[in-house]
Structure formats: C-alpha cells, structure tokens
Amino acid sequence: MGNNGSEGFSPPPPVVSTLNPTIGERLLTRVPPVTPESTNRMVFHRFEQDDSLLAIAVVEKDRPVGLINRYVMIDAFARPFRHELFGQKPCTHFMDPEPLIVEYRMTLHDLSRQIVEGAPRHLSNGFIITLDARYVGLGSGRDLIREITELQICAARYANPLTQLPGNVPINERIDALLREGNTFCVCYFDLDHFKPFNDVYGFSRGDQVIQLTAELLVEFSDPQCDFVGHIGGDDFIVLFLSPDWEARCRAMLATFGERIGTFFDAEDLARGGYISENRCGDQEFHPLTSLSIGALMIRPGMFDSYREVARVTAEIKKAAKSIPGNSLVVNHRGYQEGCC
Numbered sequence: 001m002g003n004n005g006s007e008g009f010s011p012p013p014p015v016v017s018t019l020n021p022t023i024g025e026r027l028l029t030r031v032p033p034v035t036p037e038s039t040n041r042m043v044f045h046r047f048e049q050d051d052s053l054l055a056i057a058v059v060e061k062d063r064p065v066g067l068i069n070r071y072v073m074i075d076a077f078a079r080p081f082r083h084e085l086f087g088q089k090p091c092t093h094f095m096d097p098e099p100l101i102v103e104y105r106m107t108l109h110d111l112s113r114q115i116v117e118g119a120p121r122h123l124s125n126g127f128i129i130t131l132d133a134r135y136v137g138l139g140s141g142r143d144l145i146r147e148i149t150e151l152q153i154c155a156a157r158y159a160n161p162l163t164q165l166p167g168n169v170p171i172n173e174r175i176d177a178l179l180r181e182g183n184t185f186c187v188c189y190f191d192l193d194h195f196k197p198f199n200d201v202y203g204f205s206r207g208d209q210v211i212q213l214t215a216e217l218l219v220e221f222s223d224p225q226c227d228f229v230g231h232i233g234g235d236d237f238i239v240l241f242l243s244p245d246w247e248a249r250c251r252a253m254l255a256t257f258g259e260r261i262g263t264f265f266d267a268e269d270l271a272r273g274g275y276i277s278e279n280r281c282g283d284q285e286f287h288p289l290t291s292l293s294i295g296a297l298m299i300r301p302g303m304f305d306s307y308r309e310v311a312r313v314t315a316e317i318k319k320a321a322k323s324i325p326g327n328s329l330v331v332n333h334r335g336y337q338e339g340c341c
Contacts, residue, residue: 023111024104026147027139028129033059034068034091041087043068043094044077055126055138058095062134066095069125100127104136112148115141162208163215165231171238174228175307178240182301186246187310189295189318190218192235194287197277202264210264210290211235217257221249238314247331250294254327257292265289293321294329 034043034056047053047070058066073094076082086093100122102111115122123141130136158169166174178185192198192214199207211234218229218239226242243249262270269275274288295317297310304310313332321330 021108021147021151022104023102023106023108023129023139024131024136026108027111027143028104028137029139029143030137031056033057033064033135036060036065036090036092038091039088040073040077040091040094041083043091044073044083044087047074054140057099057128057135057138058091059135064099064101064128064130064135066092066097067099067125067128067138068095072096096121096125099125101130102127102139104129104131108144108147108151111139112144115144160231160233162211163231165215165219165229165237167231167233171228171230171232171240172307174230174240175310179299179304179306179310183242184298184300186241187297187299187314188239188241188246188250189297189314190214190237190239191293191295191318191322193291193293193322195235195290197275197285197287198290201275201277206264210261213260213264214257214292217253217260221253221256247296247329250296250329254292254294254329258327261290261292288325291325291327293318293324293327295319295321296329296331298332 031053034046036058038058043056046056054070056068056070057064058068068091076086076094100115100118102114111127115127126138126140128135129139155166155170158167159165160167175187192210195207195210198210214235214237215229215231218237222229222239222241223243227246228240230238230240232238241249265275270289274286276284276286279285295314297314297317299310304313317330317332321328324330
C-alpha cells in the first residue's frame with residue numbers, strides 16, 4: 001500500500017440483509033485511506049482538493065487504526081505556524097485513535113443503536129466500515145439519519161393501522177427477497193377461527209383487542225433478529241421464519257393464545273365452550289370459542305419464483321388448518337420443484 005493507501009483497494013462482495021438494509025448496502029463510501037506514515041501535509045491537501053471529503057481513515061496492513069476528521073485538521077492547520085510545525089509529521093498526530101468501527105454486514109438499526117449508546121463524536125465524525133476486520137470504506141452520520149428516516153417513512157406508509165405491523169407490500173417484498181437470495185425459510189399463515197361471529201356478538205372494539213393480542217403473540221414468539229412478522233389484514237397474519245425452531249415457536253404461540261383468549265369471553269360463553277349468534281337466515285347458531293389456525297410451508301431454494309406462488313400454496317395449507325377444530329398447526333409435506341416440505 002502506497003502513501004495514499006489506494007493500492008489494492010477494491011469494493012467488497014455484495015452482502016444482503018434479509019431483516020433490514022445493511023451498512024454496506026446503504027452507507028458505504030469508498031474512500032482510499034492513508035497509512036500511519038502519511039504526513040499531515042498530504043492529508044490536508046486531500047481535504048483541500050475534495051470539499052465533499054469529511055474524513056479519512058488511517059489504515060495499516062488493511063486494518064483501521066484511526067480516523068481523521070476534516071474539520072479537526074483544517075481547524076488545527078488554520079492556526080499560525082501549524083503548517084511549518086506539523087506539516088511533515090505523521091498524520092496520526094491529528095487522528096482519533098478510537099473511532100467507531102463497524103462491520104459491513106451490520107444492519108442500519110443496529111448501527112443507529114450503537115451510535116446512540118456510544119460517544120457523541122461518532123455521529124459527527126462518521127465511522128469506519130470493515131469486512132471481516134479489513135478496511136473497505138467510510139460511512140457518515142448524516143447518511144445514517146437519512147436512511148433511518150426513509151425506512152421509518154416507508155414502514156409507516158405500509159403498516160397496518162391497528163397493529164403497526166408491516167402490510168402486504170413489505171410482506172411480498174420480503175418473500176421475494178428471501179426467494180431471490182436462496183434462503184431456506186418457513187412461511188406461516190395465521191388466521192383466527194370463528195372471528196366474524198365473535199365481532200357480531202362482542203363488537204368490533206373487543207374484536208380489535210383479539211387482533212392486537214394475536215399480533216403481540218406473533219412478535220413475542222418470533223426472533224426479531226431474523227424472523228419477519230406481517231399483518232395481511234383483518235384477522236390474517238404471516239410470519240416468515242428463519243429461526244430453525246419455528247415449529248416449537250408456533251406451538252408455544254398456540255398454547256399461549258389458548259390461555260389468553262378466554263379473557264375476552266363472558267363467563268357463560270366460556271363455561272359452555274362457545275357463543276350463539278344469529279346467522280344470515282336469522283337462525284341461532286352456536287360457534288366455538290375463537291381459536292388460531294396456522295398453515296406452515298417450508299421453503300427451500302428453487303421451490304418458488306415469486307410471492308404469488310407462495311401465497312397460493314400457503315392459503316391452501318391454512319384452509320386445511322382451519323378445518324381442524326380448535327387451535328391447530330398444519331405443516332405442508334408436498335414437494336414443489338426441487339424439494340419437499
């Protein structure tokens with residue numbers, strides 16, 4: 001590596017996050033670093049030549065050792081005799097020896113949390129991005145704030161107003177992304193049984209509470225680091241599980257739902273295991289207590305091309321689950337293309 005640190009500098013391979021965008025995807029700026037032996041005069045000259053350059057990393061044998069902030073150096077050199085005193089000295093004199101160093105694959109949300117919990121200077125100075133501990137570029141606090149804001153706006157636009165969970169657009173995008181990346185994952189379609197007559201008897205307000213309970217349980221029993229919880233609409237939900245223990249999580253959801261749903265029924269209905277409503281013909285009809293059905297589809301690479309195919313198959317499996325009385329889980333065992341579930 002020469003004095004400007006650009007020799008051998010190349011972009012890292014693409015890495016895609018399935019949970020939310022990574023630093024490497026959204027924030028990476030490829031800025032050639034300098035070495036600890038580079039002079040202050042050379043670094044100052046680079047800042048002078050590029051007004052958009054906010055920081056330069058100091059790297060030794062591909063490993064970052066510090067970060068030089070544009071405004072710190074320019075302010076220092078604006079004082080009398082600083083060029084003469086420090087111009088030929090190593091740039092380590094003005095570098096931050098403890099910069100924020102983050103991994104290329106880290107998500108934006110994890111980075112924002114780390115910056116909030118860290119030293120205030122990291123937001124203004126920016127951060128060094130590495131791939132497997134080797135320097136690849138820089139990121140700025142300004143760009144991070146912009147990206148987080150855009151993610152929040154997008155999430156709010158497509159979120160279900162009752163549960164605030166992602167709606168159909170982000171659900172479909174996430175499924176397509178997982179298929180495109182060749183992930184192995186499980187799609188679980190959740191649907192409440194006998195929910196319409198429940199709304200008719202107990203009212204929409206209590207019905208909304210049951211929907212919110214369902215959403216809370218799905219979030220509670222999913223891993224926020226890898227699983228995706230979405231609200232299709234009404235009493236239909238979906239979870240995209242990358243967690244290998246997805247089946248145990250689903251069965252735990254069903255057990256907990258069975259324990260908590262009773263609080264939404266009057267004592268008389270709870271005692272007889274159901275409630276009576278009037279059907280469209282005006283006749284009295286008995287309905288069991290509201291239960292939760294899950295249709296599960298395990299997906300392996302190459303089985304489907306788009307979310308439309310996945311939606312069609314999971315709807316069939318969910319229908320089979322709803323045909324079973326009470327809380328139920330039906331796991332698909334039919335094969336599609338390259339594999340079987």
